[in-house]
Amino acid sequence: MERRLAAIMVADIVGYSALMEKAEEHTAERVARCQELIQEKAAALGGRVFNTAGDAWLAEFGSPINAVRCAAEIRNALASSEDMEGNPLSLRFGLHLADVVVRGNDLVGDGVNVAARLQQAAEPDSIYVSGAFFDNIRRNSPFAFEDLGERHLKNLSEPIRIYRLREEMARHRLQSAPTRVPAAGEKRPLSLAVLPFRVMGGDEDQRFLAEGLTDELILELARFRRLFVSSRSASFALTDADPVKVGNALGVQYVLEGQVRRSGDQVRIALTLIETEKGSVVWSNKISWPFTELLDLLETTAARIAATAFGRVEDASMITARRKSPENMSAFECFLRGLEHHRLGGVLEEHSREAVKWFTRAIELDPSYAAAYAWRVCAASDLPEFSYPESGEPDIRRALELDPCDAEANRIASFYELLKGDFDQAGRLMRRAMELNPSDAYIKARSAAVSIFIGEPEEALRLLDEAETLDPLLPVWCVEERGVALYALGRYEEALTALGKLVFQTFRSRLYRAAALMALGRPEEAGKLVKEALASKPHFTVSRFLFQERYRDPLLRQQLRRRLEDAGLPP
Numbered sequence: 189m190e191r192r193l194a195a196i197m198v199a200d201i202v203g204y205s206a207l208m209e210k211a212e213e214h215t216a217e218r219v220a221r222c223q224e225l226i227q228e229k230a231a232a233l234g235g236r237v238f239n240t241a242g243d244a245w246l247a248e249f250g251s252p253i254n255a256v257r258c259a260a261e262i263r264n265a266l267a268s269s270e271d272m273e274g275n276p277l278s279l280r281f282g283l284h285l286a287d288v289v290v291r292g293n294d295l296v297g298d299g300v301n302v303a304a305r306l307q308q309a310a311e312p313d314s315i316y317v318s319g320a321f322f323d324n325i326r327r328n329s330p331f332a333f334e335d336l337g338e339r340h341l342k343n344l345s346e347p348i349r350i351y352r353l354r355e356e357m358a359r360h361r362l363q364s365a366p367t368r369v370p371a372a373g374e375k376r377p378l379s380l381a382v383l384p385f386r387v388m389g390g391d392e393d394q395r396f397l398a399e400g401l402t403d404e405l406i407l408e409l410a411r412f413r414r415l416f417v418s419s420r421s422a423s424f425a426l427t428d429a430d431p432v433k434v435g436n437a438l439g440v441q442y443v444l445e446g447q448v449r450r451s452g453d454q455v456r457i458a459l460t461l462i463e464t465e466k467g468s469v470v471w472s473n474k475i476s477w478p479f480t481e482l483l484d485l486l487e488t489t490a491a492r493i494a495a496t497a498f499g500r501v502e503d504a505s506m507i508t509a510r511r512k513s514p515e516n517m518s519a520f521e522c523f524l525r526g527l528e529h530h531r532l533g534g535v536l537e538e539h540s541r542e543a544v545k546w547f548t549r550a551i552e553l554d555p556s557y558a559a560a561y562a563w564r565v566c567a568a569s570d571l572p573e574f575s576y577p578e579s580g581e582p583d584i585r586r587a588l589e590l591d592p593c594d595a596e597a598n599r600i601a602s603f604y605e606l607l608k609g610d611f612d613q614a615g616r617l618m619r620r621a622m623e624l625n626p627s628d629a630y631i632k633a634r635s636a637a638v639s640i641f642i643g644e645p646e647e648a649l650r651l652l653d654e655a656e657t658l659d660p661l662l663p664v665w666c667v668e669e670r671g672v673a674l675y676a677l678g679r680y681e682e683a684l685t686a687l688g689k690l691v692f693q694t695f696r697s698r699l700y701r702a703a704a705l706m707a708l709g710r711p712e713e714a715g716k717l718v719k720e721a722l723a724s725k726p727h728f729t730v731s732r733f734l735f736q737e738r739y740r741d742p743l744l745r746q747q748l749r750r751r752l753e754d755a756g757l758p759p
Contacts, residue, residue: 190290194248195255195283195321196303197235199226199262202278202312204243218277219243221269226262233258238295246303248295252285252325257692259283259315260331260353260724264693267723268716276719281315282306285324302348305341309350313723319349329535330357330664330692355724356695357535375464379440381418382406383426388449388456398448399531400524401457405444410627416440419629419659435464438659442470455479479521519554522546526560530567543567558591562600576607595625602638611642611740629659633666636673641738645673664690668697676744680704695721699733699752706751714755722757729758 201207201222207215226245227237235249235258249255259281266277284306286299302318310316317325322333332354338347382405385398403420410417418438426434431443447458454476461471526546532539547564550557565580574580584604587597602617618635625631632655639648652670656662671687674680683704687697698721705714722728730752739745753759 191287192290193285194250194288194295194299195252195285196288196295196300197230197247197249197255197259198282198300198303198307199245199247199259199279200307201243202280218269222266222277222279225265229258229261229265233261238293244304244307246295246300248288252283252321253328253330255283256315256317256321256325256329256331256353261692263313263315264698264720264723268719278312280307280310280312282308282310282317283315283321284318285321302341302344305344306348306350309339309341310352315353317351317353319351322349322351326532326535331355332357332535335536335538375435375439375441376416379416379418380409380442380444381423381426381434381438381440382409382444383434383446384424385446385448385457388447388458394448394450396524396528397450397455397521398446400527401448402446403527405446406627407625410625415627416658417627419627419655419662422629422659422662430467431462431464432467440464450479453479519550519557519560522550522553523557523560523563526550526563526567530563537571540567540570544571556590558587558594558597561587561590562594562597565600566596576604580604593624595621595628595631598624599631599634603634606638606641606738609738614638615642615644627658629655629662630666632658633662633669636669640669640673640676641740643740645676648673664692664694665696668694668700671697672700675700675704676739678707680707684708693720695724695728699757702755702757703748703751706755711755714751718752718756731759733757 201219204215204219207218223237223240223245226247230237230247230249233249233254234251235247235254237245237247239246247255247258249258263279263281266279269276282303282305284299284303286297286302288295288299289297306316306318316336317333326333333351334354336350336352338349340347382402385402387394387398402423406417406420406423409415418440422438423434426437429437431445434443435441441464443462443464445460445462449456455478456474456476458474459472460469462468463470523546526543526549529539529543529546544564544567547560547567550560551564554560561583565583568574568580569576580600581604584597584601587594588601591597598617598621602614602621605611605614605617615638618631618638621631622628622635632651636648636651636655639645639651648669652667652673655666668687668690671683671690674683674686681704684701687693687701687704690697693701698717702714702717702721705711705717730749733752734745734749737745737748739748749759
């Protein structure tokens with residue numbers, strides 16, 4: 189008997205019988221169009237519909253992230269489809285990850301039943317996923333969820349933990365979902381990618397340490413300006429790929445792999461440098477060091493790797509701007525735990541609260557720990573009680589006082605100045621962040637956003653070219669800035685093309701496409717996009733949108749407001 193692991197999506201029309209009773213032929217036509225839409229969306233994301241039952245569709249995907257993206261795309265698209273009385277068709281979705289039985293083109297088994305029961309429990313227009321499904325996507329989810337707890341579902345002997353999809357994730361610094369397809373290109377000279385360190389012995393409790401050390405080493409290597417160091421998000425998106433594939437995808441000549449184990453106060457690190465043409469090992473080393481001396485070790489190790497792989501590097505003066513190390517290493521450990529939770533922050537609110545707690549603990553142990561202040565603001569900004577700019581400004585100011593050379597603190601402070609209306613200072617701070625970490629693609633992409641708002645969209649396009657060179661897997665919420673820059677330049681057709689090429693549409697990209705369509709005199713298409721956007725955020729308004737789109741030019745703000753209101757977004 190053939191079996192395989194699959195992400196199962198079950199979709200069902202709400203009130204199907206009542207719709208058929210009311211208008212049988214019209215409903216049949218709408219259901220047929222809905223089926224076409226589901227099959228189209230599933231195929232586009234690597235899935236297939238393997239069974240239908242009247243008003244229900246069952247689809248399988250090899251990727252759970254693609255499965256949940258498919259459900260969200262279908263829901264958004266249906267929000268703009270109306271019947272004779274102006275009512276959109278409403279569906280509910282259940283998603284589960286399980287080992288299923290293959291029977292010809294059909295799939296059967298307990299896993300399929302669980303997905304069907306989740307769908308039956310869901311509210312209209314809701315997407316429910318099981319605990320098993322959520323655990324598989326939570327580290328790379330492009331969506332935020334609400335934990336509904338365990339529930340007993342019909343004919344299932346054990347309770348199922350259920351999560352409800354809430355909305356898209358915010359633009360997240362540590363988000364590493366592979367939202368782009370890499371394009372093969374020539375390999376850069378003197379180029380390196382650092383893959384996420386693995387935990388020796390499978391101790392998942394030490395994952396936070398392994399990922400934290402990877403981040404630190406990427407930053408240290410980026411200080412050597414003769415080196416091209418691939419961005420963190422690109423490296424983390426290719427965690428399981430072999431070195432040759434990584435080299436081809438990212439255009440780098442070398443890959444650094446590492447394994448970490450902590451035993452008591454000792455940390456053991458095994459490092460391997462591999463050339464990506466044939467996958468041959470160039471250099472390897474095993475080191476054991478007291479945890480309290482770990483940060484100093486990373487600086488020394490980074491210099492050794494650079495010298496071994498590429499020969500002569502720039503003078504030590506080129507790394508004098510490195511971030512200050514915390515004096516208390518238990519504070520460093522708390523900081524790493526905070527980052528671990530912040531990676532999941534926004535996916536579930538509880539992770540953001542845990543991240544704030546750990547960053548606060550790091551500050552209590554080491555009040556001079558600048559990075560902890562900066563990251564505490566990022567984590568707290570995901571919480572509903574956070575308000576700009578009052579909630580986080582003291583932490584940002586303190587981080588910059590303690591370490592004016594912290595790239596993240598400068599980046600975050602730039603957006604605070606933007607919210608306060610000091611556009612010149614926002615530009616200065618973001619340029620400083622780029623100077624401090626020139627190999628960080630995310631910082632370049634966020635710098636592009638600032639450039640758009642302060643009135644320099646052409647500079648934004650240049651920065652985005654650099655960012656995409658650093659990271660061919662740059663997330664959608666960075667790449668969408670190209671369409672926004674083109675919109676700000678009044679190049680509306682080009683903006684539509686750029687935003688339309690995104691591998692999935694975000695809330696923001698839909699609204700900018702709507703505004704561009706209004707500028708081009710195509711209000712029906714614009715209205716459809718606004719309805720799709722409101723499917724995920726039904727209470728969103730133009731005023732909330734303009735709060736985050738902080739244009740220096742008042743005419744651009746007024747123009748954007750008028751176009752979105754005319755397209756149907758509530759004022």
